[in-house]
Amino acid sequence: MGSATSVKRRPLLDWLYREEFLIGASLARIGFGFILLYMYLIHYAQRYLLWSDAGLIDHATYMASSTKDGAFSLYMLSPSLGYFDLIYHLGIVVAILYLIGWKGRFISILNFIFTISLIDRNVLISDGGDNIMRLILFYLLFANATAYFSADSDKYWQRRPLVEHTVLYKIKSVFHNFAVLFCIVNLCIMYLSSGLYQVMGEVWNNGTAVYYILQVDEYSHPFFQSLLLQNDFAIVLATYASILVKLAFPFLLFNRYTKYAVVCGVIGFHTGIAIVMGLVTFSLIMCMIDFLLITDKEYQRLYTDMSRLARKISLALRTRTRRLGRMQPLRSQRVIVFFDGWCPMCQASVRTLKALDWFGLLRYASFREQSVCEAYGLDPQKAEQRMHSKRIGDTDLHGGIHAFIQISKRIVPMWLISPLLCLANRLGIGQKVYDFIAARRTIMPTGGCDDSCYLPRVQTAKHES
Incomplete structure (x- = not known):
């Protein structure tokens, strides 16, 4: 009886002691790095207005609200514009280092501190995507996000055969796997709770929610507004499709046959939000988390299949173009x-x-x-x-x-x-x-x-x- 139990435990321990989802974590790191760099640079000319003492929220008002909420930000340490510029530009440098994957865990901690500092400095311009990104970046502090596509990846793969049997490596693997698992579970909870709230809404039940969303000028493009408002079928389809893909996500994700369908569904859903509603950063943040849903073996198999398909297409094109x-x-x-x-x-x-x-x-x-x-x-x-x-x-x-x-x-x-x-x-x-x-x-x-x-x-x- 005891030996049978130990045999059952062994696959679980092997999974815990071996780092999984390394490619997905690395792609998520790159995605979040680009998003953060985009946020820093796209608002560079307006940085004083948005986040400094000379902007929308002066230092005294910010300190009073942050003390009440118990928030922390590097920008609260001084109202000086010189200090603000120093922290802001250091944040850009850290975001670049995080993007290229240099000194992974140390830079991840710095990047998390600089990111929450910028978000907390002016919560009036934040959205749900910023809160989700803050949560995922915290989980990724415990994950190995530099095994692939990073400045440290070669060093990691050189050292791994020497340390993969040590206790320290196994502890890091357990933290990494649970960190990725927490990201996936949180994503499932977000989609499921969002879908359930939509089901309880009257306008979602009768299929008119998208219609009312398009009436808000701040969250609709004039082109798509005029295009979709004239098509009742498209409005009803978009309304019910958003509910179905969210409710089905947690249940279809853990099946290898339905996983790709539901992942493509949520990516299409967020792409539509980015294009029609203009919530680009929110949609990008949600899509970056989806990188964590695919295992390393699936990524490698996908790369092999895509390479094989690309060679076939290239050969066919080359044959026809050579004839021309x-x-x-x-x-x-x-x-x-x-x-x-x-x-x-x-x-x-x-x-x-x-x-x-x-x-x-x-x-x-x-x-x-x-x-x-x-x-x-x-x-x-x-x-x-x-x-x-x-x-x-x-x-x-x-x-x-x-x-x-x-x-x-x-x-x-x-x-x-x-x-x-x-x-x-x-x-x-x-x-x-x-x-x-x-x-x-x-x-x-x-x-x-x-x-x-x-x-x-x-x-x-x-x-x-």
């Missing part, structure tokens, strides 16, 4: 690119261009091959300084930024930056920037370089040193 590239109008636009075969950066650039060349309009040749310079009349010294290109059939050579512009016009993903390259060239800075980068690349002569090497001796000595 063989048509005469496009064949006449083919370009040959002369690059430095001794330059690792140039070789990497060529590999990238080959992957992006959907229509197959680019050909490549290293000017380091003697036959290339002779066949195309290239000056080796000029070709070493700048990449060159020419359209097949033409005699004009394009060098430096001009060659890069000619290439960008034939690479579909580069069409977005092609106008910027042309503008930089017109302003006279394009060639200078290109030469600045090209002059600092590393050249590695094939087979080494001796006294007979035709490279300038100063440059050879530089790279040998």
